Amino acid sequence: MSAFDRRSLLLGGATLLGGGALLSSCPKDPEPGAPATKDAGGGDDGDGDGQMSLDDVMPTLVAVCERLVPSDDLGPGVKEAGIDTYLRKALADPRMKAIKSMTQRGAVWVARAAKKEHGKWFVELDDAAKDALITRLVKGEVKPKGFTPLAFVRVLLALSLEAFLGDPRHGGNKDQVGWKFVGGITWSGRQG
Amino acid sequence: MASWDVIVIGSGAGGAPVAERLAAAGMNVLVLERGKRFTKAQFEDRDEIEWCRRDRFVPSILTDPHTRRADEAAKAMPTTDGWISSILGGGTIHMSGFFLRARPEDTKLGSRLKEQGTTGHSAVDWAVPFDDIARYYPTVEDEMGVSGIAGGKLAPLAEHPMANRAEATAKKLGLPIERTPRAILTAARPDDDRAACAYRLVCASYGCPNDARGSMLVTYLRRGEKSGKVTVWTEALVTKLEKAGPDRVSGVRVKRLDNGGVEETVTAGVVVLACGAIESARLLLLSGEGFNPGGNVGKNLWFSLYVDVNAWFPKATMPEVMTGSPFIHRSLMVGGALKADEQKTLGLDRAGMLDLLWQHDNPIHRAERLAIEGGGTLWGRALKERIKQHFTEGRSMLCEGFGESIPHAGAYVDLDPATKDQHGLPVARLTYAHHPRDRKVAEHLAKTGLAILKDMGGQNAFVRVGIGETLILQGGTTRFGDEAKDSVTSPAGLVHGLKNLYVTDGGVLPSSMTAPGTLTIVANALRVAAGIVKQAGAARP
Incomplete structure (x- = not known):
């Protein structure tokens, strides 16, 4: 679906997973100004090590999502909702091919950036350091090649919110933990 | 090779009514729909991810995009903009069902703009007299089941208590207000196997499990199929219109997507094109010579002008906001009329209408909006705090504006020379920019919307969309007119120069009207169908 900055087909449609996000990492159609990349995990950063599998990048993706919708004093976050299961299922969907490619590329960059800066992988950082790196991505203070940092964060944010507030049939929102957080309404017509 | 009396391409508001009427007149009708059939079950x-976020209604941007650019200098980028809905029943399956009548002034845009001295447009007065279409309004309202019409047969939908507050505000601000007529049943219709509205938590964007919403699937298509004279092929993509001679079509090439993409030719005495303004124009352009009279196919594109103002209504001061009917169900300034002093100040004779509704209750959608409202990106604890507060401490109300938008040379559809769909066919390219007058209309609607929401007690009121387009309310690309020099179809709905190819979707309507136009599309489709039946009767020995 496209970005809904107007009343469009679906009033309740996707805002962050818009057409731009769906296409933004298509190898044939890179972001304006970005060099073409030869594979999802690569880029022209000189130390490309070829294609990274989803399994390779999953811990990093999960770690980022767990900071975007964290478990904290307000209540559970995507961790309790089952973000790992959700992401694996969502990114296996052929319709999400471009999203998967983009998130893989972003995760590789994030993992390497953490290693370079702190000598530790992203998943090993403390929350404050993780948040600091995410903040730099959001603010565009870093210039990774082959993907737009803000778009990467926003796509993961959209996926995190899907995992938190979507129908549990997709593998997230375990025990309706997200729906309970927002007031206990069972949103799925199937269930209520 | 199969042969039919009539082929109708597209099963939405422009196609289904024609199919039903021609079948009722004894013709064998084949409806071709590229999307799938979905059932009541x-x-x-209400799976938000599957229905609203994964191309359920609209083809994938990866396989069947449109492209869009602001002007000829810009690169056209892939988009889903301009698709209405690829599903049996079209956009009526998940519409809000705001069924407002057009006004006579809506059909006089050309002369109104001339009177105002507005230039740089391609607007015309409608070649079909308003009354010729309007006389079908009561029939459509009755057959589809429109509730909330003053003095109508169906009682209005239950209203949210905030409707009273809206009434008080309108009175105070001197704005006309009325119930929004909705194509939603408030009483069951057992003969049509339709139940009354059950006031589900979310409505628009989803199919109706009660068949209360008057979609084409449960009205004209259901009656047509019941008659035994309407046959529906779903997942049937028409790739080309075929000609029998200089002034007649013989039928269509159709790709059976449900059968491995096998292509076949289907012939018919009459072909009716109703794929929506963009896809109908595309099919005409794909069909080659003789299908683009005057070179006007795709020109004069309009989308209904859209404005969106939001405000927050906290339960602390207004406990009623958390309960009651999902529908506020009020429209203001219907008909678009402006007060005399406003006309003078704004330099406009009319603007558009506003309606009030709660923000869509899809939870992921709501949370996403909170994350990016104001242009930033909220995440972490701050986002969770905002989500919690937003879902439990009050509600966001929308005041939506629908306005006239002005057709002009910079708004059109053509075939993209660089992008093809998964079937190897060039996709529709949208070139679209607003006419300067649109901005004045949008500014007035936004300003008035802000005043309304603030007076109703809304907090943090802001203009979310200052000027936009309702992309599913589209038209103009095959507009009707008396001559091929500035139109594509005749007042009877025939493509100029052809004796048996009709167009009945929103594309034939030359301008956008001051209210959502679905009712008018259906009424016009019935008008054209009546003409086809008459023509067939006259041709019989």
């Missing part, structure tokens, strides 16, 4: 589902 499937519409029980």
Whole structure:
């Protein structure tokens, strides 16, 4: 679906997973100004090590999502909702091919950036350091090649919110933990 | 090779009524729909991810995009903009069902702009007299089941208590206000196997599991199929219109997507094109010579002008906001009329209408909006705090504006020379920019919307969309007119120069009207159908 900055087909449609996000990492159609990349995990950063599998990048993706919708004093976050299961299922969907490619590329960059800066992988950082790196991505203070940092964060944010507030049939929102957080309404017509 | 009396391409508001009427007149009708058929049981589902976020209604941007650019200098980028809905029943399956009548002034845009001295447009007065279409309004309202019409047969939908507050505000601000007529049943219709509205938590964007919403699937298509004279092929993509001679079509090439993409030719005495303004124009352009009279196919594109103002209504001061009917169900300034002093100040004779509704209750959608409202990106604890507060401490109300938008040379559809769909066919390219007058209309609607929401007690009121387009309310690309020099179809709906190819979707309507135009599309489709039946009767020995 496209970005809904107007009343469009679906009033309740996707805002962050818009057409731009769906296409933004298509190898044939890179972001304006970005060099073409030869594979999802690569880029022209000189130390490309070829294609990274989803399994390779999953811990990093999960770690980022767990900071975007964290478990904290307000209540559970995507961790309790089952973000790992959700992401694996969502990114296996052929319709999400471009999203998967983009998130893989972003995760590789994030993992390497953490290693370079702190000598530790992203998943090993403390929350404050993780948040600091995410903040730099959001603010565009870093210039990774082959993907737009803000778009990467926003796509993961959209996926995190899907995992938190979507129908549990997709593998997230375990025990309706997200729906309970927002007031206990069972949103799925199937269930209520 | 199969042969039919009539082929109708597209099963939405422009196609289904024609199919039903021609079948009722004894013709064998084949409806070709590129999307799938969904059942009532499937519409029980309220899975936001699957229905609203994964191309359920609209083809994938990866396989069947449109492209869009602001002007000829810009690169056209892939988009889903301009698709209405690829599903049996079209956009009526998940519409809000705001069924407002057009006004006579809506059909006089050309002369109104001339009177105002507005230039740089391609607007014309409608070649079909308003009354010729309007006389079908009561029939459509009755057959589809429109509730909330003053003095109508169906009682209005239950209203949210905030409707009273809206009434008080309108009175105070001197704005006309009325119930929004909705194509939603408030009483069951057992003969049509339709139940009354059950006031589900979310409505628009999903199919109706009660068949209360008057979609084409449960009205004209259901009656047509019941008659035994309407046959529906779903997942049937028409790739080309075929000609029998200089002034007649013989039928269509159709790709059976449900059968491995096998292509076949289907012939018919009459072909009716109703794929929506963009896809109908595309099919005409794909069909080659003789299908683009005057070179006007795709020109004069309009989308209904859209404005969106939001405000927050906290339960602390207004406990009623958390309960009651999902529908506020009020429209203001219907008909678009402006007060005399406003006309003078704004330099406009009319603007558009506003309606009030709660923000869509899809939870992921709501949370996403909170994350990016104001242009930033909220995440972490701050986002969770905002989500919690937003879902439990009050509600966001929308004041939506629908306005006239002005057709001009910079708004059109053509075939993209660089992008093809998964079937190897060039996709529709949208070139679209607003006419300067649109901005004045939008500014007035936004300003008035802000005043309304603030007076109703809304907090943090802001203009979310200052000027936009309702992309599913589209038209103009095959507009009707008396001559091929500035139109594509005749007042009877025939493509100029052809004796048996009709167009009946929103594309034939030359301008956008001051209210959502679905009712008018259906009424016009019935008008054209009556003409076809008459023509067939006259041709019989």
